[in-house]
Amino acid sequence: MSLTLEAILEANRRYVESFGEKRNLSMPPARRFAILTCMDARLDPSKFAGLQEGDAHVVRNAGGRASEDAIRSLVISYKLLGTREWFVIHHTDCGMETFSDEIMRGLLAKSLDPAVLEADGWHDRGSGPGSSEAQYIDWLTIRNQEESVVEDVQRLRRHPLVPPWVPIRGFLYDVRSGALRPVTAADSVGMAK
Amino acid sequence: MSLTLEAILEANRRYVESFGEKRNLSMPPARRFAILTCMDARLDPSKFAGLQEGDAHVVRNAGGRASEDAIRSLVISYKLLGTREWFVIHHTDCGMETFSDEIMRGLLAKSLDPAVLEADGWHDRGSGPGSSEAQYIDWLTIRNQEESVVEDVQRLRRHPLVPPWVPIRGFLYDVRSGALRPVTAADSVGMAK
Numbered sequence: 404m405s406l407t408l409e410a411i412l413e414a415n416r417r418y419v420e421s422f423g424e425k426r427n428l429s430m431p432p433a434r435r436f437a438i439l440t441c442m443d444a445r446l447d448p449s450k451f452a453g454l455q456e457g458d459a460h461v462v463r464n465a466g467g468r469a470s471e472d473a474i475r476s477l478v479i480s481y482k483l484l485g486t487r488e489w490f491v492i493h494h495t496d497c498g499m500e501t502f503s504d505e506i507m508r509g510l511l512a513k514s515l516d517p518a519v520l521e522a523d524g525w526h527d528r529g530s531g532p533g534s535s536e537a538q539y540i541d542w543l544t545i546r547n548q549e550e551s552v553v554e555d556v557q558r559l560r561r562h563p564l565v566p567p568w569v570p571i572r573g574f575l576y577d578v579r580s581g582a583l584r585p586v587t588a589a590d591s592v593g594m595a596k
Numbered sequence: 597m598s599l600t601l602e603a604i605l606e607a608n609r610r611y612v613e614s615f616g617e618k619r620n621l622s623m624p625p626a627r628r629f630a631i632l633t634c635m636d637a638r639l640d641p642s643k644f645a646g647l648q649e650g651d652a653h654v655v656r657n658a659g660g661r662a663s664e665d666a667i668r669s670l671v672i673s674y675k676l677l678g679t680r681e682w683f684v685i686h687h688t689d690c691g692m693e694t695f696s697d698e699i700m701r702g703l704l705a706k707s708l709d710p711a712v713l714e715a716d717g718w719h720d721r722g723s724g725p726g727s728s729e730a731q732y733i734d735w736l737t738i739r740n741q742e743e744s745v746v747e748d749v750q751r752l753r754r755h756p757l758v759p760p761w762v763p764i765r766g767f768l769y770d771v772r773s774g775a776l777r778p779v780t781a782a783d784s785v786g787m788a789k
Contacts, residue, residue, distance in 0.1 A: 414646020453607020
């Protein structure tokens with residue numbers, strides 16, 4: 404067992420001891436909203452937005468982008484579990500600003516080259532296409548923080564599976580202060596009514 | 597401004613006041629691991645796994661599934677930001693067990709029918725294909741909790757963009773106790789070496 408895993412399980416044992424009434428929480432989010440934000444380690448949505456267990460759905464990916472998968476999640480959140488308001492939160496100093504699709508493809512082509520892997524003693528990578536797979540992925544990098552928030556709110560508002568009446572607000576989280584700043588330019592885009 | 601938004605911003609103001617040394621956190625996760633888990637409101641990974649801000653990447657979607665987008669995020673996490681161990685955590689009483697692709701498509705077809713929307717005063721839904729879009733989405737529902745963990749760990753281990761040496765462990769989180777239980781059946785699948 405890795406030290407990381409041991410530390411997680413030890414922390415979990417302490418959490419279980421104080422779990423108490425949380426055992427009675429029900430599935431639909433009590434405060435009926437969902438947050439879409441970045442996987443960044445510095446972001447803790449429950450702390451920066453004041454969430455208790457049971458309050459709200461939290462969807463996270465690299466960049467907090469409105470990917471197909473984020474849309475799948477948010478539509479389920481609305482349609483099956485009753486959330487009625489969504490918040491898209493990107494942040495300053497995001498890793499997604501530090502590279503391009505080309506850089507990512509180059510990095511992966513080098514480190515996952517089948518010949519390199521085999522020389523290093525790694526076999527049985529299945530029937531996958533190897534590192535060339537990286538060519539087919541849109542890594543959803545970010546060039547401008549504010550624009551990426553506007554784009555993602557816009558994409559959600561205009562998506563055919565998103566009910567036009569769901570309020571969607573955009574924010575930037577400042578990793579140097581912990582503050583949420585509304586991106587007001589996102590408020591007017593793609594309004595249905 | 598909605599009451600929900602006001603409450604979030606008020607909680608955020610309190611967080612900012614006590615932000616302190618967190619302003620100095622750096623981008624790469626200090627504890628060099630990533631968690632993939634469900635968006636479920638009852639799950640707070642920072643609490644159930646003992647994470648401080650800056651410790652670990654957290655990727656979340658409906659079900660905690662190893663979707664293309666989760667793989668995009670985890671590959672970025674590994675390759676650009678140095679995580680070296682991944683944890684896939686599904687949970688008991690998951691919303692993704694409560695419906696099927698067919699049910700979801702039916703629900704959306706009914707509520708997003710263009711005629712229904714128009715009668716209700718909603719226009720300008722762009723040029724999207726309307727509710728029929730739901731036919732083309734794999735909603736990644738779950739039939740068996742343990743099997744879905746094994747499947748997702750397996751998918752990650754065998755994916756051509758995932759380095760074969762990344763340890764990936766599977767867990768089920770019990771929403772009635774807060775406990776993490778290792779899914780040992782996921783340990784042996786698709787091991788590269």
